[in-house]
């Protein structure tokens with residue numbers, strides 16, 4: 001089976017700084033692939049290039065067999081490439097359900113009135129409730145998003161991404177800023193998504209990464225220095241030296 005995502009020789013520089021430097025990577029269908037690396041290694045920039053926020057200087061991005069390198073972000077989302085943002089993108093004045101329903105609306109083009117007949121809005125609210133159920137937020141559907149805890153907001157961002165019915169999820173530090181209990185909840189949600197979705201995960205929480213990932217790639221100064229199953233990557237002498245701060 002062909003990989004869902006294929007990166008070929010991606011490069012991006014800001015002035016003299018090479019932020020992604022000849023990055024090539026395949027993400028298999030159904031795989032949870034984590035990218036780790038020290039601060040400033042280029043992980044977020046790589047996600048920006050894949051999602052279409054930042055143009056690559058060179059190289060190609062193939063998604064589901066199609067070259068999407070020249071496509072805008074919304075065109076990539078329409079093809080099933082969803083991302084959740086490191087900086088929260090939810091609308092705090094709307095309820096959790098409304099936030100997700102708007103994502104469903106964006107996908108389906110269905111009209112949506114917050115004051116309309118609820119029965120008429122079933123095409124929006126039903127899939128939105130399903131997405132909220134996946135992230136364990138059913139009981140919080142009617143809470144205004146601004147009043148959710150930080151961890152619940154991260155869960156809601158996931159639900160918004162799921163509502164676009166993605167073929168692949170790009171997750172940029174979903175555990176950032178969460179407390180221990182909240183992070184356990186997000187990890188449990190990611191665990192439940194595993195196998196159902198192809199996921200590219202950037203995460204600093206090594207315990208979570210090594211518990212969740214099918215494969216891990218290590219980015220250092222914009223280059224992938226190792227890629228493979230968690231145990232293999234953890235034991236790699238170059239990774240230990242360059243990233244985990246140990247002598248080989």
Ligand SMILES: Nc1ncnc2c1ncn2[C@@H]1O[C@H](COP(=O)(O)OP(=O)(O)OP(=O)(O)O)[C@@H](O)[C@H]1O
Pocket residue numbers: 014017019037038039040041042043044045046
């Ligand atoms: N728009 C930009 N203009 C100039 N330099 C940038 C820009 N975006 C990122 N950089 C630089 O590129 C490098 C990589 O940044 P990036 O945010 O991709 O790293 P990261 O691995 O995601 O880091 P972190 O783990 O801290 O989030 C950093 O040195 C950063 O300062």
